[in-house]
Amino acid sequence: MKILFISLGCDKNLVDSEHMLGKLSSRGHVVVDDETEAEAIVVNTCAFIHDAKEESVSNILEMAEYRKDGKCRCLIVTGCLAERYRQEILDEIPEVDAVIGTNSYDEILTAIESCDQGERSLIMKPLTGLPDNEKKRLMTTGGHYEYLKIAEGCEKHCTYCIIPKLRGKFRSVPMEELLEEATEMASQGVRELILVAQETTIYGKDIYGEKSLHILLKKLCEIPGIRWIRVLYCYPEEIYPELIQVMRDEPKICHYLDLPIQHCNDTVLKRMGRRTTKQELIDIITELRRQIPDIVLRTSLITGFPGETEEQHEEMMEFVDEIEFDRLGVFTYSPEEGTPAAEFPDQIDEETKLDWQDEILSLQQEVSYDNGTKRIGQELDVVVEGYVPNENAYVCRTYADTPGVDGYFFLNTDETLNSGDFVKARVTGAEEYDLIGDLVEAYDMLEEEVAAYEKSK
Numbered sequence: 036m037k038i039l040f041i042s043l044g045c046d047k048n049l050v051d052s053e054h055m056l057g058k059l060s061s062r063g064h065v066v067v068d069d070e071t072e073a074e075a076i077v078v079n080t081c082a083f084i085h086d087a088k089e090e091s092v093s094n095i096l097e098m099a100e101y102r103k104d105g106k107c108r109c110l111i112v113t114g115c116l117a118e119r120y121r122q123e124i125l126d127e128i129p130e131v132d133a134v135i136g137t138n139s140y141d142e143i144l145t146a147i148e149s150c151d152q153g154e155r156s157l158i159m160k161p162l163t164g165l166p167d168n169e170k171k172r173l174m175t176t177g178g179h180y181e182y183l184k185i186a187e188g189c190e191k192h193c194t195y196c197i198i199p200k201l202r203g204k205f206r207s208v209p210m211e212e213l214l215e216e217a218t219e220m221a222s223q224g225v226r227e228l229i230l231v232a233q234e235t236t237i238y239g240k241d242i243y244g245e246k247s248l249h250i251l252l253k254k255l256c257e258i259p260g261i262r263w264i265r266v267l268y269c270y271p272e273e274i275y276p277e278l279i280q281v282m283r284d285e286p287k288i289c290h291y292l293d294l295p296i297q298h299c300n301d302t303v304l305k306r307m308g309r310r311t312t313k314q315e316l317i318d319i320i321t322e323l324r325r326q327i328p329d330i331v332l333r334t335s336l337i338t339g340f341p342g343e344t345e346e347q348h349e350e351m352m353e354f355v356d357e358i359e360f361d362r363l364g365v366f367t368y369s370p371e372e373g374t375p376a377a378e379f380p381d382q383i384d385e386e387t388k389l390d391w392q393d394e395i396l397s398l399q400q401e402v403s404y405d406n407g408t409k410r411i412g413q414e415l416d417v418v419v420e421g422y423v424p425n426e427n428a429y430v431c432r433t434y435a436d437t438p439g440v441d442g443y444f445f446l447n448t449d450e451t452l453n454s455g456d457f458v459k460a461r462v463t464g465a466e467e468y469d470l471i472g473d474l475v476e477a478y479d480m481l482e483e484e485v486a487a488y489e490k491s492k
């Protein structure tokens with residue numbers, strides 16, 4: 036069949052999509068990008084916050100039109116919205132042929148077969164254990180970086196978050212499987228691995244009895260071909276000494292940490308069900324910066340959590356000003372049905388949430404610009420992402436930039452570079468979120484590293 040695949044939501048969901056695509060293509064199905072050509076359409080949905088749900092629903096409805104008239108004879112809805120509103124989707128959208136839950140995406144071929152036989156199906160396995168994935172997934176990121184999902188689920192139960200209900204309890208993927216997956220990706224040209232999970236910091240605690248992210252990282256560093264390893268979604272209270280040490284000592288691990296804190300006020304943090312105090316956050320950040328002076332810290336915040344006062348918002352502004360996160364994202368609080376916080380009194384109006392979000396973002400823009408200007412003159416390794424012909428510049432990223440969420444490095448050069456090349460560049464200018472610079476050396480450091488590795492064996 037010709038299959039159109041729409042993947043919404045986060046990078047963890049994208050990994051699930053790639054596993055489904057891998058299964059589909061291994062059975063001879065062909066991926067297409069034109070709705071009018073597609074004989075089957077799969078929408079892998081998100082249900083994190085209100086806007087994400089809306090986007091998911093509008094994609095399903097739009098695709099339902101192609102199911103009504105056109106070549107499409109099979110419409111499948113998977114992912115978080117499917118997990119949460121399974122029956123509603125089947126009842127209210129007759130064009131949908133199959134609904135698959137978040138722990139059942141390995142049944143994508145079953146859904147296609149049932150649909151081919153004219154049957155509607157609901158495939159929902161319990162949120163325990165892990166899907167049965169094939170070794171090879173179909174990579175959609177462009178080839179030189181890829182996400183490695185090291186665990187599924189979360190049991191922190193922050194009071195605003197619906198994800199534990201959609202994804203179940205925390206389950207680590209066994210280390211051998213991850214190493215095999217990463218080795219396969221490296222053999223296909225992946226040079227940067229981005230470790231993701233709802234929470235990466237406690238990797239291994241469930242299956243090995245203790246936090247083992249540092250061990251996994253060390254082993255991933257041994258894979259030839261991998262140049263950078265980046266870790267996202269670290270809970271501040273779970274950062275531990277061996278993890279800091281391995282980040283500091285292993286040259287392949289980017290000095291970059293995504294550390295979502297959500298707020299800094301103790302009362303708000305407590306009502307959010309977070310497990311840190313403001314002082315503990317300061318201590319963790321100070322320790323990270325003491326041990327790894329060039330570490331880039333990314334965080335995310337929520338504005339307008341129920342009961343948040345003007346004073347608490349001001350406190351967060353001061354915190355952002357003082358801590359100077361290198362990267363920062365701000366969400367407005369979205370009350371999610373089925374979460375404790377949605378029932379809390381003193382819900383904040385949307386306008387205030389947006390105003391507070393704007394204030395924090397404007398402040399961060401200044402912080403970010405100042406941080407950027409401090410880099411002028413520095414030489415940095417950058418990876419080439421693409422080319423902007425009218426600017427005669429290459430779009431690149433440094434270790435400080437996660438694809439899709441952080442800034443870019445615009446590299447001016449007349450040399451011919453390819454996407455995925457690692458080169459050395461000098462920073463000559465800064466904008467709010469991006470850097471500009473010139474080429475220092477266009478050699479591919481990876482080959483040198485591989486040669487050195489081969490020699491050392």
Ligand code: F3S
Nearest residue numbers: 044045081082083115
């Ligand atoms: Fe959305 Fe599910 Fe990811 S809710 S953010 S796709 S885990």
